[in-house]
Amino acid sequence: MDSQFLVPENQLQEMKNFFENKDFAEAVESVKRCLEDIDQVPLNVAVTGESGSGKSTFINVIRGLGDEEDDSAKTGVVETTMVPSPYLHPHHRNVKYWDLPGIGSPEFQPMDYLQMVKFHQYDFFLIITTERFRECHILLARAIKSMGKKFYFLRSKIDSALKGCRRGRTNCCKDEDLLKKIHEDCVNGLRAGGIENPRVFLISSLEPEKYDFYLIQKTLEDELPSHKRHIFLLSQPIFFHQALEKKRKAFVAQIWKWAIMSAMNVATSQRPGVNSMSCVPYLSANGDLTLMVNVLEEYKKAFGLDTRSLMILSDTFGKDLEDLRSVIGTMTALEEITPELVFNHLKSYGLTDMGRIVTACVNQYVPQIGTLASGGIAFGTTYLTLNSFLSAMAEDASRVLRMALPTSD
Structure with a gap:
């Protein structure tokens, strides 16, 4: 045999x-x-960031869905999420990705925001931006940490960022060097804001096979409690x-x-x-x-x-x-x-x-x-x-x- x-x-x-x-x-x-x-193990993932940061598209990709399907999160450059919106995994209904209201308004107060979105129900937070992480992201991360929750920073639309770096330049750096520079810039900015050892992942929801998409999957899998690790792994695209x-x-x-x-x-x-x-x-x-x-x-x-x-x-x-x-x-x-x-x-x-x-x-x-x-x-x-x-x-x-x-x- x-x-x-x-x-x-x-x-x-x-x-x-x-x-x-x-x-x-x-x-x-x-x-x-x-x-x-x-x-039956529940898994609740909070996805937050500013309007237009790519939250909804990321939620669709991580669930293995396109933007036009019935169960897809609504996408667009205008903030479409006014209250926390749960999106269930198509095959594992106990796995939910929550599209949280956008942050970044002048009156943004992180503690009020976390109370409003009922932060206790989430296993961890993903904080997404398309550019440099700003004060609103740093304040939110500090508040999440003070409440004993884990958080991770995602720099989205990195494919567009690379194109922007090359635009108008005849002697542009290699992609690897540009990615390293973008990553270091994000990390240094977060450290300057008081975030110790920030974990930053560069992703593109349009090219999920590239950059740090697998690294964020692996990191989350490794750091989840053992009883939730299995269902997270099976739910990944x-x-x-x-x-x-x-x-x-x-x-x-x-x-x-x-x-x-x-x-x-x-x-x-x-x-x-x-x-x-x-x-x-x-x-x-x-x-x-x-x-x-x-x-x-x-x-x-x-x-x-x-x-x-x-x-x-x-x-x-x-x-x-x-x-x-x-x-x-x-x-x-x-x-x-x-x-x-x-x-x-x-x-x-x-x-x-x-x-x-x-x-x-x-x-x-x-x-x-x-x-x-x-x-x-x-x-x-x-x-x-x-x-x-x-x-x-x-x-x-x-x-x-x-x-x-x-x-x-």
Whole structure:
């Protein structure tokens, strides 16, 4: 068997810890709660800045949306946000980006502003500007810090800034030197205003594959509490190969939990007189194919292989939609994922037989699985099915990204 389908040692140990010295049903319930908690963790991101700073466009891009979609934040050079406006992630409804009212008016008072926008509900603040950070940004950052919240500075529309630097100059510096100069100017200005060790990220929402867009994603992921890190990672758009690999690893870590749920479902629904050596009929009859369909749909959307995501990728980077589709090799990613499709995959690839091998391996750490008859085989079969589809979809997503961004790596 391909080594990629073997259960890693760290997962085996995690399973053992879950089930050791516990009633089996109680341990399974703990696994179920763990999966539910991952999907229900709330994440609230505050995006603030002056009118015309690019808040709304950034919110759309970070959610993987275009500016013209129904769920998009309103964009424009005139301030369109008078009250905090929440924008939900299209696939993770517990992830919200809040477009806050603009700052910078002569009467701006940061403490009053934070009270008005209910600052306690946000996990962190993103302070955006298109030019140098001004006193209003510094005052707001100080107030946020005094209240124990994290904040990050984003210098947006950096593509336009670079063009402005080159305009009328025949011997202009390289982009790297210009970016370094802009970054240093921002940092020095913030330090002069009393902000210690300011973290500044240069971004372009029109060219999200460039500059510091990935760096801000990685920084936020690294600095979020562990229980919120997972949902933030899965909600990020696919512009970088590093993010693809992180998502794949995050999903791999969950597979054994879904396999446990499948095994328990099959075991508790077992009917007398049915051949216990094949779990495929049980998976079909007891709804566990639907369980797999739901998980595979999550993979598909997280990797940007659904039609909506592909269309946005096509529009964002000026690539033909059919060219992007042409590099997708997994039929599951191209077609509607149904119980019948998964069922045919199980039969075609003989995963039930390989599932017995996986179950035998896991049984050394969690002996209770071996007592579940067809449920035990269901564990191995579900584990292998999700693993094989995940691997294929991750490879598809990488090919699509290379097609959209030939120079990205």
